[in-house]
Amino acid sequence: KLIDRQLGADETMPVLPEHAPESSSASPRALCEAVDAAWIQLAESWRARREVLTALLLDPKVGFNGNKYRLDSIRKTWIPSFDALCQEVEQAATPAVRAGIEAPDFLKNLTLEGVATGMKKGFMPPSDPFFAVCSELTRCTDALGEAFDERALALRRRFVGAVREANRRRRDEQHVLFFDDLLSQLRDALAAPGGDRLCESLRGRYRFALIDEFQDTDAVQYEIFERVWHADEVRRAGGGLVLIGDPKQAIYSFRGADIHSYLAARGHAGPAVHSLGVNHRSDPAVIDAVNALFGAAADPFAQAEIEFRPVTPAATAEREPFDAPGRFRAGLRVSFLAREAAAAVSPAAGGEPDKIELRFARTRWMQALARDVAELLESGATIGGRRIVPSDIAVLARRKSELDAVRRALEGLGIPCVSRGDGNVFESREAWELSSVLAAWLRPGDFGRLRAALSSGAHGFDARAIAALHDDAPELSALAERFAEYGRLWSQSGFSRAFETWRAREGVSERLLAYHDGDRRLTNWLHLAELLARVASERGPSRTGLAAWLDRATVDEGLRLELGAEASLLRLERDDEAVQLVTLHGSKGLEYEIVYLPCLWESFESRGVSAKSVDDGGRRPPVRFHDRDAGRRTLDLGVR
Numbered sequence: 001k002l003i004d005r006q007l008g009a010d011e012t013m014p015v016l017p018e019h020a021p022e023s024s025s026a027s028p029r030a031l032c033e034a035v036d037a038a039w040i041q042l043a044e045s046w047r048a049r050r051e052v053l054t055a056l057l058l059d060p061k062v063g064f065n066g067n068k069y070r071l072d073s074i075r076k077t078w079i080p081s082f083d084a085l086c087q088e089v090e091q092a093a094t095p096a097v098r099a100g101i102e103a104p105d106f107l108k109n110l111t112l113e114g115v116a117t118g119m120k121k122g123f124m125p126p127s128d129p130f131f132a133v134c135s136e137l138t139r140c141t142d143a144l145g146e147a148f149d150e151r152a153l154a155l156r157r158r159f160v161g162a163v164r165e166a167n168r169r170r171r172d173e174q175h176v177l178f179f180d181d182l183l184s185q186l187r188d189a190l191a192a193p194g195g196d197r198l199c200e201s202l203r204g205r206y207r208f209a210l211i212d213e214f215q216d217t218d219a220v221q222y223e224i225f226e227r228v229w230h231a232d233e234v235r236r237a238g239g240g241l242v243l244i245g246d247p248k249q250a251i252y253s254f255r256g257a258d259i260h261s262y263l264a265a266r267g268h269a270g271p272a273v274h275s276l277g278v279n280h281r282s283d284p285a286v287i288d289a290v291n292a293l294f295g296a297a298a299d300p301f302a303q304a305e306i307e308f309r310p311v312t313p314a315a316t317a318e319r320e321p322f323d324a325p326g327r328f329r330a331g332l333r334v335s336f337l338a339r340e341a342a343a344a345v346s347p348a349a350g351g352e353p354d355k356i357e358l359r360f361a362r363t364r365w366m367q368a369l370a371r372d373v374a375e376l377l378e379s380g381a382t383i384g385g386r387r388i389v390p391s392d393i394a395v396l397a398r399r400k401s402e403l404d405a406v407r408r409a410l411e412g413l414g415i416p417c418v419s420r421g422d423g424n425v426f427e428s429r430e431a432w433e434l435s436s437v438l439a440a441w442l443r444p445g446d447f448g449r450l451r452a453a454l455s456s457g458a459h460g461f462d463a464r465a466i467a468a469l470h471d472d473a474p475e476l477s478a479l480a481e482r483f484a485e486y487g488r489l490w491s492q493s494g495f496s497r498a499f500e501t502w503r504a505r506e507g508v509s510e511r512l513l514a515y516h517d518g519d520r521r522l523t524n525w526l527h528l529a530e531l532l533a534r535v536a537s538e539r540g541p542s543r544t545g546l547a548a549w550l551d552r553a554t555v556d557e558g559l560r561l562e563l564g565a566e567a568s569l570l571r572l573e574r575d576d577e578a579v580q581l582v583t584l585h586g587s588k589g590l591e592y593e594i595v596y597l598p599c600l601w602e603s604f605e606s607r608g609v610s611a612k613s614v615d616d617g618g619r620r621p622p623v624r625f626h627d628r629d630a631g632r633r634t635l636d637l638g639v640r
Contacts, residue, residue, distance in 0.1 A: 011164050011184065014627070016636045017157060028151075031144040036095035038137040043089040045133045046082050053130055054079060063123025068109055078106055103141055111135040156622070156637040183220050190227045202228050207239035214245030215262045219633055222261040230268060243269070247306045249588075258633055260626045263305045277311050281591065283322070284313040285331030293332065320384030322593075327379055335372075337364060362405065362602070369395070369598045370409035373579065376594070377415070383593055390416055394580040394592035397599045403581040406598065411516045416578040419520070420586065423570040425531070426553045426560055430524035433457060434532075435554070438547040441490060441498070444483035447471055454479065457521055458508045482506075490543055496533045527571055531563060 046053070056062060057074050081104050092098040108114045112135045115125045171177065177185075189198055209229045211217060217225075228234075229241035243265055250259045266273060279287050291310040294300045300308050356364075373393060381388045395406050400423050410417045425431060433456035440446075440453035451469060454461040461469075469476045482505070490498035503509060503525075512522045528550075536546055553559050553568075560568045580592065627634040 011167075014630065014632060014634045015157070015160050016634060016638070017153070019157065026143065026147065028144070028147055031140070031147055032096060032099040034140045035099040035137075035144050038133075038140045039089045039098045039101060042130075042133050042137050043086040045130050046086055049128065049130050050079075050082075053128065056126055056128065062126055063120045065118050065120055068118045073106070078104075081106075099144065103137065107134055108138065111138050153637060160635075160637070180220075183224065187220050187223050187227075190224060195227075199228050199231075203234060203237075203239060207234075207237070208242060209240075210242040210244070212244045213249075214243040214265065215247050215250040215259060216245075217258075217261055219258045219261045222258075222265060226265070226268070247303075248301065258626070259303075259306075260631075260633070264631075266305075275309055277309070278314050279311045280314045282313070283331060285322075285329075287311060287313050287331070289330060289332030322381070322383050324376065324379055324381035327376065327381065335368065337361065337368070358602075362402075362599075365598050365601075366405045366409040369406065369596055370413050370415065373410065373415060373596070374413050388594070389577040390579045391577045392593040393596065394582055394587070394594070395596045395598065396582055396584050396587050397597070398584055399599075400583065402599050403583065406581055407517070407520075410579060414516075417581055418578040419570055420580050420582045424557075424560065425524055425527050425568050425570055428524045428570070430457070430521060431528055431550070431554050434525065434528050435547065435550050437502075438550065440483050441487040441502075442543060442547060444480040444487060447476060447480070450476070450480055450483060453483070457512055457515065458525065459506065460511050487543070494533075495536045495543075495546060496529070499529045499533075523571055527568075531568060534563065 057064070057069065057078070058071060060071075085101065085104075088101055089098055092101070109118055110131055112131050114134075115131050119125050171181065189195060206229075209225055211225065225241055229239065234240055243262075245262055247259055247262050250262065282290075294308040295310055297308075373390075376393075377388060377390065383392060395403065395417075397403050397406065403419065407417055407419070433453075436449070436452040436456055437458065440450045443449055447469075451461075451466050453459065454469070455463075455466055469479075486498050486502045489501055508525070509522055512518050512525065515521055532546060532550060535541065535549055541549060549559070582590070622635060622637050624633060624635050626632075
């Protein structure tokens with residue numbers, strides 16, 4: 001799926017390697033046997049020399065580097081891990097199982113090379129046959145891993161060819177063309193014999209081509225526009241190509257947009273490049289702050305061709321003054337987490353006392369944001385003389401999960417907030433809860449299903465209350481009878497009637513609104529009920545069929561789209577004075593009085609395969625990049 005998404009619709013995009021790599025001379029069976037033998041040798045060596053090695057590794061006089069050979073890690077991790085590995089080797093049912101055992105990361109410190117480079121200055125590395133055994137195991141596992149990587153790369157390369165061929169065959173068989181096919185065929189037609197006549201025809205119909213948001217244009221599209229309208233004869237005839245864009249806004253790479261197409265077009269324009277130097281939207285203080293921040297960096301966008309050009313605020317712009325007594329007045333404020341103070345109350349990361357785990361850092365940031373928002377609202381701050389209200393504030397983040405964390409922090413302080421984004425109601429907690437309620441309506445005599453429904457927010461039974469409902473408890477029997485009644489009503493009068501009756505008799509709305517995020521919960525329940533009522537009306541499924549449809553919709557995005565692209569998007573739970581929570585993607589083009597960006601500090605490398613992990617031998621996914629030599633976007637299928 002990842003390769004297919006990176007490959008895109010451009011069937012002429014180069015793919016590396018150009019051909020499937022040749023397999024290594026050694027057979028996988030022989031390599032597996034070598035790894036198996038190496039594991040057996042390591043287990044035997046550790047059993048025989050455990051006491052000697054333990055004393056050696058824990059002796060500070062030997063001179064091991066304390067950063068690589070931490071005594072606490074050796075006692076608590078290394079020695080128990082080797083004991084466990086020996087047991088795993090001995091209990092492995094087959095050689096193939098032993099060959100699949102994963103070596104711990106610290107094993108490299110006990111190879112001959114690792115020991116030689118792990119000594120303090122002035123100390124000679126100790127000698128022990130176990131280190132040679134570790135070196136042999138590392139050599140064998142590396143060889144086996146390289147062989148598997150070669151096979152994986154060859155499989156990926158064959159997969160690319162097969163996908164392209166299958167796509168062409170299916171289009172021909174089904175007589176269909178997609179939008180990308182139309183672009184590719186037009187580009188090919190312009191380059192083929194007779195392409196000049198096609199150019200003349202298009203120029204005759206359209207003297208000018210004007211493209212807005214050009215930074216989101218892909219390479220195929222630009223090839224077409226350049227071929228047709230970026231030509232001397234077009235300019236002499238009074239026509240031309242007008243491109244409007246900003247490379248700093250090139251955020252839609254998932255659509256195939258290629259920033260290098262923009263840069264190439266700007267280079268082709270020569271002196272006919274014009275820039276807007278006046279900002280008519282932002283506050284002067286914000287403009288000054290952005291100019292200062294990006295103007296101080298020599299290469300702020302990590303791309304020499306994309307320079308930062310300072311702008312000025314419009315002289316005639318009328319701005320409502322922002323006044324916050326005792327607080328910041330700059331247009332941009334950067335907050336810092338006191339790492340030492342945070343580390344004192346959070347678990348240490350990697351055994352280093354001055355660092356904290358990433359997840360705890362995120363939590364503390366969200367708490368700090370919520371406190372700052374509360375202080376701002378209580379400070380008497382004003383905009384244009386009126387007091388600031390929560391709806392003046394927006395919190396922007398990359399991911400919905402980050403906004404969920406912001407929501408919890410704000411609601412913990414009683415600050416109202418509202419989500420404005422692309423979340424889906426079928427991915428919410430309430431979708432799973434409604435599924436459990438419907439299951440209990442269908443089978444009220446199944447007390448396990450009934451208890452699951454009662455644990456939902458709609459019924460509010462906590463763990464203690466659930467545990468008290470024994471199978472022979474009168475209260476449970478009464479609840480089962482009520483649920484059976486809702487099931488009968490569903491069968492006789494339809495889902496909507498049963499849902500509304502259940503909501504009224506069980507006091508669901510009042511119970512949900514009692515939660516700190518009650519508006520959000522109730523909105524989701526009503527939204528889901530409306531969608532199910534629509535499915536019931538349009539498709540007429542049985543009760544079991546409707547419940548099954550809901551279960552599938554919680555995991556199948558395609559099924560949700562059958563209702564319409566936006567039908568299941570989360571709705572606003574309130575439109576009154578509430579802090580707005582928006583994804584960065586959803587905020588593009590919108591304006592807010594005060595903006596918080598709590599997650600910009602976190603590197604993207606912490607969310608996937610990092611460059612360091614690849615350098616250390618980790619596998620990496622396929623990556624699409626711009627080949628400067630070829631001047632084309634290229635897909636590298638490499639494994640390591």
